[in-house]
Amino acid sequence: MVSKTCEYAIRAMLFIAQKSKSDIKVGVKHIAKAIDSPEPFIAKILQELSRKGLLQSAKGPTGGFFLDNAGLKQNLADIVVAVDGDKLFTGCGLGLKSCSEKKPCPIHDEFVAVRRQIKTMMKSATLDDYNTSLELGEKYLKR
Amino acid sequence: MVSKTCEYAIRAMLFIAQKSKSDIKVGVKHIAKAIDSPEPFIAKILQELSRKGLLQSAKGPTGGFFLDNAGLKQNLADIVVAVDGDKLFTGCGLGLKSCSEKKPCPIHDEFVAVRRQIKTMMKSATLDDYNTSLELGEKYLKR
DNA sequence: GAAATAAAAGAGTAAAAACTCTTTTATTTT
């Protein structure tokens, strides 16, 4: 559904969101451990997202990645688009380039519905909104 | 959502289903042209599916690939599982190995709903069911 | 200002997915 890179990105962003609530910046090592991902790989992903402005970073001791208030208002769809592009939300279910309302593939209408549901779901909650259930230990980012 | 291999497989199977309605066997060359796919690649995919029993084949002149009556009753989910496995229907949205009702990822419940919708959609119609709209030229397999 | 910490940047490697080519085997038509 989304790339592995994107899965890591979402999990990392959710973890950073938690820490940012208490104004804590987190280093790559800490993040990698928390979401169980290869350290240099998640570093690269987050640098890319930081360049794109989806999160902030600070170098040096006590530095690390963090989210400002605007960042905490982002939703999962924002991350998915930044990492994978919008093919999940716009592509044809059978890979046809010019599949459209006018020239639909056999499953066009059904896929439009599925995609809409996915989009709605990914836009319905901000990173901040996930914090509570994560803090309560009702939801997990690891294993 | 599904692999490119799987997209080709579905499109080829839908095309073969059409031809099989009039008891016509189709060669790889013909199929590749009809669905706009690399010829040796779709050949390989169909050989694999034929080995798994999802369609039939005959060698020699007038030979080619075709579907028997049971084959025409298959749905898209059958093809997806044969090609990609069942990860689309069972995997975690964030790639967690032990994501479950007991230890859910933050988007577990929403993803269960999305996956159910996809599964329902892919099981709701047989290959045969798509024939009419394709014959009428309302739906397309190419471009 | 020296040492330590942590991200930035970029090159490099490994594995998987997508795609190709060649040879063989079976079947049918003439």
Added chain:
DNA sequence: AAAATAAAAGAGTTTTTACTCTTTTATTTC
């Protein structure tokens, strides 16, 4: 039986995705 047709099989290549390593640069603490 010979020629032609078409799938079977398997090895090989290319591209993309996933992941690693090394060096540099910025910041902070002591």
